[in-house]
Amino acid sequence: MNKRLLVASALLFCSSTILAQEVAYQEYDLDNGLHVILHQDNTAPVVTTAVMYHVGGKDRTEDRTGFAHFFEHLLFEGTKNIENGKWFEIVSSNGGMNNANTSQDRTYYYEVFPSNNLKLGLWMESERMLHPVINQDGVDTQNEVVKEEKRLRYDNSPYGKILFAVSENLFKKHPYKDPNIGYMKDLDAASLEEFIAYKNKYYVPNNATLVVAGDIVIDQTKKWIFDYFSPIPKGVEIIRDYPKEDPITTAIKTKEYDPNIQIPATIIAYRTPGFKDRDAYVLDMISTYLSDGPTSKLYKKMVDVQKQALQVGALNIGQEDYGMYLVYALPVGETTLDTLNVSIEEEISKARTTLISENDYKKLQNKFENRFVNSNSNVEGIASSLATNYMLYGDTSLINKEIEIYRSITRKEIMEVANKYLNPKQRVTIDYLPEEKPAN
Template structure:
């Protein structure tokens, strides 16, 4: 959970509002906390008032990502994200971003395996622009056939540049697709090339109508705003949008337990060998997720971490090495190790060195001091992000995506309770041979044409 190492404590103070609402003030914060509302059409609204600077961030999260895609149409979520900037009858192609920029703001979006999120940060007195523009494209997207074809080609080129021409990204795709045999996490977010090429306008429109609706979305607004001023604007623009009558069957596939090591090799033009090792692990809020989070910090947070000191600094085997626990997923995901071999060093020696560090944790519990240091690092990263309206909104939105934004409190409580024996037990339970998938990049030399 490298992106989400933070501390935030909520006091549960329940205050009713005219719309279905609850307020949970944050202790030791300069804001008034998170205010929650829900419109009749199912759209949830979370507002975080913070008046330190005249800025505001608007985010709208849709509960749809690559895991929700139909088989054979991987990448459709990401392509739809691109098309959301291609206009409505009221605002033409690229007009959305131009309006935000002309008003001194920035905007962007991203798609993951679990969700798609659109966001703008701008002067707080212009927040109404975000509300109006996002409501318009929630229900009125044009999806012009020519634009769909053009953007499909753009995404295919993006895939070539970012994945097929990048050896390490290609290896990551190979490892993930080998680690998952049943669950749709096996699919890359950008999609497989042949699937992207097959997506037609009618399929994209059906997907849009199925998932882009108020009952499958929520809004997070953070910054110099007042809920009593913002809510009427949200009700006016979003309140009349009807919930989707979609007949979508959510994929409930569970990945079966792995019962033996899987290993893949990728031969590709590259300078140095590279290795990835992935172990199946539970996601937050599973009781073991907290210990796994602390374990990843002990192993890989900074140059004083075990992996860097042992493999890069002392043995000189690798240029870089890491461990990452991706615990904030809707379903169980992976604990990943990786590293790039130093020149003239063998990738097999790096693999052995990583196993050595794993076994060391299993045989000898980390010290109380090491555990506390890891907890401090997790806390400090969020303290650093406190002044960002985007980050505050993002963290609230992430936990809401996982079930409810109030889960932040459970996460922090769990981290603080982690003991050395918990970390050791997690390593023994999950970092085992039968539960791992190994991928090795074998560099090849470029073939030069005469």
């Protein structure tokens, strides 16, 4: 090996070693119940300030869907001390960027600033929690914003409603049956008082986790956090008691139509346990085994060899109470959806009845090692992982030890979990079709 190659290899090794280092953090609670997690990394002069609220699409009553996603937008409107419409201007003019996102289980807000603006980031998030202005003008404005988002991302987007079709067929009782974005008629019908009540219930310190990650001074950061967040009153304890689903014991076959597509798709879906369950980790590995990359079982067979599918994939969609495991495929030419379903079931059947090879098992372990390292490679990712691990998994230390769960999963366990959840009698098969044209 020449010297140049030797140096490059050494640098690569050092880089990998650094990226894989344990994430150090401190965590504590304020008296009002706000959980705080601090991660110090002084290698670059940037800091991420993030707040995760334990409220998502599932936290609603019947006929009032979509509130959590709506609040993702509404809480950027303004506060008692931030003029309406000025939030993004304040962030960008101080060298920062920000965003937010909502799932069925949580809502996440974050800012990334130069580290000398940490105090500003903390003040803005405390303002969002303590002093949001919720009035009819803001509600009306964001109602139109959400409607436009729904039109762009779902109503007028090819295959945009696939997950809606899956969830409404997998769930009949649990709130996961309804889309995270909600139904527009529910938002239209809601009163201003209902929105205010929703804010007072869920956007409180004892239902939130604050993470500060990056170039910080710990003692100073703690003081600012105390100054800005400790005066916020604690909310009433939130009790969740969502209905349990009956097991699926007979295969379900249905059709859905999408006016935005020309090529149909097949979706085979299974209801699975919530993401804290060990079996959910195993299902992650099964989906990677089946469809991650051109050498995966489904892709190689259906796209490369048999040329049946334009695209095929397996997804394990983790959620807090129940997961959704789905396999989808788009046909080539005259290939029927039933033919795709047969090919998919053949590979899933093998996973249920046969140990995967040692070579495939080693490749899986390598992929999950790589994902684990990459997830902690920057402060934004670390902040998100810390908040998620504490709030949704109940274990902040997963940021350093989650890989041990994947390492401990055996080939036999992969087969057993596939056999437990991915059976023909437990599945929903959806023919996702171009919308039928009316007869002339």
